[in-house]
Amino acid sequence: MSYQQYQTYKNNSVNTASPGELTLMLYNGCLKFIKQAKRDIEAKNYEQKNTNIQKAQKIIQELMITMDQNAPIAQEIMPLYDFINRQLMDANLKNDVAFLDEAEGLVTEFRDTWKEVIKLSRQKQYGQGANF
Template sequence: MNQQAQDTYLRMQVNTAAPWELTAMLYNGCIKFMKQAKQGIQSKNYESKNINIQKSIDILDELLSTLKMEYDVSKQLFSLYEYMKNRLFQANIQLNESYIQECIELMTDLKDTWIQSMKQLHTQSKVQAQS
């Protein structure tokens, strides 16, 4: 698939996604960029490492901007996102793959928990609508 077709497909995905799906897409994108940053360290492609760490941090900033701080879970997510940003920053400076791997694992757990929670919420909504 050429780049223009990929961009069009991604734009359509974003435009038609439910809000919870957009969050899942951000999680997926962040994981993808962190993996690419890790590969950049392994292959000594430091430009790629830097670009992909910055993309990951940009996504974390976007996730931070969507938090509603009146909820306790938002405060916990805020701390976790900030922690990951710091680890990625340190990984960038120190060329530390283990910091990136730690962030990949944290983000993967978050994504899996988010998707499971949204599926349960969707299932509950369907059951309530049928009652």
């Protein structure tokens, strides 16, 4: 598959994804940038670390902005997103992987929970026998 074909596939995936799938993509993207930032710190590539942490922060900020503030769970999730964002800032300022580990753990929990929500939603929508 050429790079152009890959980009077309990637764009189509985003354009045809449900809101739930887009949220899952955001979590996965955030985790990708956190993991890369950890490698950048270990390699002392601080400019690239900064770029990757900022990308992860933008994803968390997007999740915060787009959250339905009237949803009952929003009051519980918002402080966690804020905590993740602060951990990312501290990691960036102090070049400390421990802050990234903390953020990564929470984002992984959100991602895994969100995956389960999508799975249950699909089972409900398509019947109990559906396996995705």
